[in-house]
Amino acid sequence: MKNFIKVMKALSDSNRVKIVKMLQHKLMCVCELREALQIAQSNVSKHLKILEEAGLVDYKKDGLWVNYYLTDGRKSPYASSLMGNLRHWLEDDPEITELIKRLPHIRREDICKK
Amino acid sequence: MKNFIKVMKALSDSNRVKIVKMLQHKLMCVCELREALQIAQSNVSKHLKILEEAGLVDYKKDGLWVNYYLTDGRKSPYASSLMGNLRHWLEDDPEITELIKRLPHIRREDICKK
DNA sequence: TTATAATATTCTTTTATTAGAATATAGTTA
DNA sequence: TAACTATATTCTAATAAAAGAATATTATAA
Numbered sequence: 001m002k003n004f005i006k007v008m009k010a011l012s013d014s015n016r017v018k019i020v021k022m023l024q025h026k027l028m029c030v031c032e033l034r035e036a037l038q039i040a041q042s043n044v045s046k047h048l049k050i051l052e053e054a055g056l057v058d059y060k061k062d063g064l065w066v067n068y069y070l071t072d073g074r075k076s077p078y079a080s081s082l083m084g085n086l087r088h089w090l091e092d093d094p095e096i097t098e099l100i101k102r103l104p105h106i107r108r109e110d111i112c113k114k
Numbered sequence: 115m116k117n118f119i120k121v122m123k124a125l126s127d128s129n130r131v132k133i134v135k136m137l138q139h140k141l142m143c144v145c146e147l148r149e150a151l152q153i154a155q156s157n158v159s160k161h162l163k164i165l166e167e168a169g170l171v172d173y174k175k176d177g178l179w180v181n182y183y184l185t186d187g188r189k190s191p192y193a194s195s196l197m198g199n200l201r202h203w204l205e206d207d208p209e210i211t212e213l214i215k216r217l218p219h220i221r222r223e224d225i226c227k228k
Numbered sequence: 229t230t231a232t233a234a235t236a237t238t239c240t241t242t243t244a245t246t247a248g249a250a251t252a253t254a255g256t257t258a
Numbered sequence: 259t260a261a262c263t264a265t266a267t268t269c270t271a272a273t274a275a276a277a278g279a280a281t282a283t284t285a286t287a288a
Contacts (some may be wrong), residue, residue, distance in 0.1 A: 001128055001207045012122040013276080014115055030235055040278045045236050047276090064234045064285055081199055089192065093115045112234070127246080144265055154248045159266050161246095178255055178264045226264070 007078040010054035011086075014095075015039065016047050020070065020086055021096050023057065025103055027069040031112045036099060055079045065108065121192040124168035125200075128209075129153060130161050134184065134200055135210050137171065139217055143179040145226045150213060169193045179222065 011017055015037055022028060022036060034044045048068055051057040055075030059068045073079030090096050125131055129151055136142060136150060148158045162182055165171040169189030173182045187193030204210050 001131070001204060001209055004131070004204060004207075005126060005128055008122050008126040009275095012119060012126050014119055015276090017115070017118070031233095039276095041235075042237075042279080043277060049236085061235095061285085064232095066235060078199075078203065085192075085195055090115060090118060093118075095115055123245095129246090155265070156249080156267075157247060163266085175255085175265095180265060 003076050004078050007054045007056070007076060007082060010050050010056055011082060013047070013050075015043070016051055017086075017090070018096065018099055019044075019047060019051060019068075020056065020083075021090060022099060022103060023068060023070045024087060025100060027067045029065040029067050029108055029112075032106050032108050033068070035106050035111045036102065056083060117190050118192050121168045121170070121190060121196060124164050124170055125196060127161070127164075129157070130165055131200075131204070132210065132213055133158075133161060133165060133182075134170065134197075135204060136213060136217060137182060137184045138201060139214060141181045141183040143181050143222055146220050146222050147182070149220050149225045150216065170197060 011020070018037060019033060022033065028036075030041065030044050030048070033048075034041045037044065048057060048059075052059070055071060055073060056079055057068050058071050059066050061067075070083065071079070073081070073083040125134070132151060133147060136147065142150075144155065144158050144162070147162075148155045151158065162171060162173075166173070169185060169187060170193055171182050172185050173180050175181075184197065185193070187195070187197040
């Protein structure tokens with residue numbers, strides 16, 4: 001039950017759903033996600049942590065960058081099923097399509113200084 | 115997006131998930147649900163409203179009783195898919211099995227006076 | 229070693245959610 | 259009609275979530 005609730009809660013926030021939908025297209029670092037969502041960096045980090053603890057995303061460090069990517073949800077049947085469905089769910093949502101359209105122009109080289 | 119979030123939120127609370135799992139076994143009135151969950155009647159009503167607005171349950175009035183039952187989630191693909199999955203999900207959850215086991219003994223004739 | 233950059237964590241405020249108690253409503257029966 | 263019962267709604271308090279600002283951490287480069 002606990003894990004089920006955790007997965008459901010993780011996907012009950014629109015910013016987190018947006019993160020998932022973006023990561024379906026490419027692996028992204030925190031500053032790219034911040035730029036895309038236009039929210040404070042600390043919030044991006046916190047949302048990512050919630051998604052990670054639900055077993056929905058994972059990350060690899062690359063120098064200063066931390067690159068987040070989707071897991072297959074192997075950690076739980078709930079995560080797995082929902083991640084599968086979310087590949088086609090919300091594809092026509094206006095907010096999502098707008099976000100995805102902007103995605104190619106959000107590049108860490110332009111946003112961060114390194 | 116809005117409807118998706120609504121469905122996810124509706125299923126992000128353990129009392130509401132319990133209601134869904136119980137309704138898989140039989141149609142139930144508010145006082146039976148209250149007895150099963152051991153929470154205030156007003157809370158049961160409020161949880162039922164949230165489930166209803168997410169398109170997960172519906173009700174039919176029968177005199178003083180209001181009988182709640184599961185919909186097939188026809189209202190949205192999210193509701194439909196999750197309701198389908200919830201038929202087998204959490205079947206082995208200790209809290210749920212305990213609850214379902216008690217279900218046959220929770221009868222409105224015994225609980226309410228009428 | 230110092231400085232800098234990307235991310236995580238902490239602190240604080242605001243907003244939502246959940247809860248029970250009290251009250252209102254609607255249907256039933258005396 | 260008046261009294262009663264099941265449910266819904268309102269009110270208020272407690273708890274949890276989400277937000278941004280500020281600070282801490284970690285890795286890199288000067």
